[in-house]
Amino acid sequence: MDPIVYVSLGAALAAGLAGAASAFGVGVAGAAAAGVVAEDEKNFKNALILEGLPMTQSIYGLITLFLILMVSGILGGGFKFTANTPDNIVKSAILLGAGLTVGLTGLSAIPQGVIASAGIGAVAKNPKTFTQGIIFAAMAETMAIFGLVGALIMIVTGVGF
Amino acid sequence: MFRPEEMVKIEVITLNRYKDGLLTYLHENGAVEVRELNVKVAQRDSPNEYHRKAASYSITISRLVDFLRAHKRKGKGSIKEFIFPPERKKRKYKYEGIEKLIKDVEEFLSKVEPEVKAIEAKITSLQTEIERIKSDISVLELLSSLNIEVSYLRSTDMLEIVVGTVDRNRFKPLLEEVSKATGGRVVVVSKELKDRVLAVFVFLKGDYEKANPILAKYSLERIEIPEGEGTPRELIREYEAKLKEREKDLEDARKDAEKLAEKYYEDVVFYKELVENERDKSSVLPMLARTNMTFALTGWLPRADVTKILEGIKRLTGGKAYINVREPSEEELEEIPIKLNNPGWAKPFEMLTEMYGVPRYDEIDPTPIITFTYSFFFGFMLTDFMYGLIVGLVAALLVKGHKKLNDGTYKFAYTLLISSFFTMFMGAIFGSYFGNALDLAGFHVPRVWDTFENALVVLQLALAIGLAHLFTGYTIGFVVKLKNGDKKGALFDQLSWMLIILGIVVLALASGSQSAKLTGEVIFGIGLVLFAIGEVVNNKGLAALLIISDFFGFVGSWLSYARLMALALATSGIAMVVNILVQMIWGIKFLYIGPIVGVILFIGGQLFSVAINSLGAFVHSLRLQYVEFFGTFYSGDGKPFEPFKAKREVSELEFEA
């Protein structure tokens, strides 16, 4: 395959998968938020913050997308790996790998949404559990963070600015 | 600092006639947490008639408050009021015993309650009437499709008339069965609606009984015919006129209620607070022991308040009281309530410790440490000078406005304010001002590292900070356990990890030097061996499994600090995305669209970025404290200090003490 295919696939998968997962996650939590607000509007603030948590994965995806576009030169200047040399193919494959890592670990947004949803319910029942709910939901994000760190190492060491 | 407030136990026995005074004194002071007293010979005290009255009046008054609040003219509810909430005036009340207070409340209620109730009843009855008229209108609208005089639809002496709706496909069999049962002596007028049929059945009085069960079998839903004469259309007009009239009445009644609210709202809230505090005061009665003449009370109070409280009790009882203040005993360790004790600069951060759980009496209070680490991590993750400035400005305003209230908003804003300093500092180090906005604008920004280009340095930094954080935790745990005599725990659970961390540090710094490398390996090895022995001692058979899982648990905790770098990167990443988009748009010269849209996009985008990244920084900084840091040494199993204390927002008690 041509390097451009790898690069654009990597960028697309990073932002696309993570974004889709975030959408599902926020969707699940959002349904719960709508539920508790239907009963009592006082729950709005707490539910809103918990609902926002699964959004981070899409941000990681977006950042990775931009990083990939930048190091490959698509953004600013011109595409660096136009020639079909082995070196270029390796570099662009690394970028694909980095994108895939962020995209797949970004799937953690879905379970995070499920946790946030349960947390929103728990907070509605007992507002004191708000912080705990946030921490539980933040646990699921760890994988996405590891993914981003891993991807970053791949991009910086494997390709470089 | 580092230790919860020292607590002592107090025991008081005095005459019954001082009870009300003494409880009021303690309640207003709020320094003692009253505990249940178990004495075999004496009986439990219980609320008397006045206390019960206080309870029932508090319900009555809070209903009045609810009603009046609902009809009070709304304040503007502006942002200004949120940032600078107006101080509520405290009204004085001269307290002369609960009997007098209840009498005053009764007097007040006898005047106000009938007035409020009258208006409330008027509003409710008008509302029900309006509802009824509306439902009558909808029935009439249904009937209007028949266009029969309404009076013909009512039963007479001879005829039984039933109006109702039934499922469309069940109408035919119903008709057949009914006419069979009545021998054809039935008249039916019907009209097909969407999926139901509206039907009027006319029976002879004598046939009705036969037909009725059949109507029930086919689930005929009966319709009550509204009062009045004329065709449905005419009646609807009549009813609508009536509706308008009632709605106007309702509006007037609401205005009256508004006036009433203006007149009495403050009073009602004031009396509500008075009786609610009485009710709260009576809640400790079952914890007291009493005899015919005396009663006894026990509880915990901070050592700092002892002299004041002792003097107060003596003054109140004229010295006729037995008072005993003593140190907590070894067995009572578990039940000593914990009041955190930190200097002013760390006080608001107690909120974060309390959210996790207060320390046990023999544990260390981590608040001063997390004051620093929480704020620092927050700053590290937000890493932007301008973002720090924005957060800091908002927080400073809130701190100023809420300082007097000392409420949750104040505490939270204070933590944000401190964190914002770190944010600005870290932002300056990474040369981040709205991300790379200044670079794109062509300025030369001084920076130590760049978040993207030196990403690996940032990662190393994050991991080093994590190691230091964990090491602090283990060290504190080591000291605490040693102090409490848990030598085994100190050695195996804490020292082992300290050595492992030290080993890792030496190995990382060794860079080439063989002897340093060897030292590192030795330290690491000793730590590992201690840890393994500890696992075997603690868990016997499962040790092999747990050694592996706990060791990787530690590695996981450590790597978890990589989120410092990931979130720092996320901040500059989003800022960069916004900046690049603005830069792209800026180029459109036509009608200044570029700059105009660009500015809007820039402001909106950066504000969004501040919001989402602050949330992330808050959540993850807190998580690093709660999960990783507290996991190394802290239980948070303590029972928070809940003093016997009156809630006074709009009232103030004057009483002889």
Added chain:
Amino acid sequence: MSGILDTTLALVFTWVGYKTSMIIYKYTPYSYPNARIKAMEAKLLIEQRFNELAESRTLQNFVVSLEDTPYRDYLADLQSYDVESIERALEKALAGTYELMAKILPKRVNPFFRLLLEEWDVRNITSVVKAKLADEPAMDYVVEIGPMLQKVKAMAEAKSMEEILVILEGTPYEEPYQKLLLGEIDVRAFETELYKMHYGKLLDYALSKKDEERTILEEFVRLRIDKLNILTALRGKAARLSAEEIRPMLIPGGSVKLDPLLHVEDLSMALAELDSTKYGPVIRDVREEVEKDLGVLERVLEEHIIERMNELNRFYPLSVATPLGYVLQKEREVRKLRAIAKLISDGLPPERIKELAGDVA
């Protein structure tokens, strides 16, 4: 080489996709209803509220104190403050709860709540039939819930037993009622027959589900069957009926074997037998009270079901256990409120009301 790579990738993606869609399928539909129910749970009345209600002294105060609760809507159109209309309003509130559950829960379980509602039909029909047979005013026994409420009311107003048959025509209850009319079965057997039908339906539905839904629903149904059977058996024993007399009254599908319990002499021995079943720990603490009053046992068993649902709820926060636990708690609350209203109208002092209302729930 690239073949292996492609296959691996395809496998990984399929697996991830499958798992992800499973998570979404399983939890998303419960997200909204369960969060909403949790918020509703926060509004359940606490002990202190019940005590305050017990202090009301008049029914008007009682109604007024309920005005900041979800009962408000149902109490708003109260014509007068008498026990009957208050009870009706409370029953309507309970019916409203069931209907809300059926409305907001995902399609794959909400029929269960409609089925649950049918239990009220069964109760109503049997009480109306019993009242008719005893020549009592049947309307007093009708509870304002159930999908067939209209018919039940018509039954209560019916002048003869044959009229009731006409009303029941076409419903599943027609056949047992016909048998009752023909004298093939007595009224007790009629009642058992209705309950058997009802629980049979519930159990069939529960067993037709999959995974944790099945686990939870099945446990719920079996627990309820057990509760009924244990009560029937012990009541029978208290009345010194023989095993053969009691057995036909039991509903099949329970999770404990009650046979050994049927063959003992009297109530206390039956309780001893029960002690060796899984309900042993449940009744152990209240055994002495139970021997005096089987109502205590009913309460304890009900409490046990709620507790079990709460356990399942903690284990599966986004599952059907949450609504099940909620409706049970709501049922208990309504029962307690009804009792308090009744006791207030009887003019009992607040202390007594608190005591007695505690016994109801």
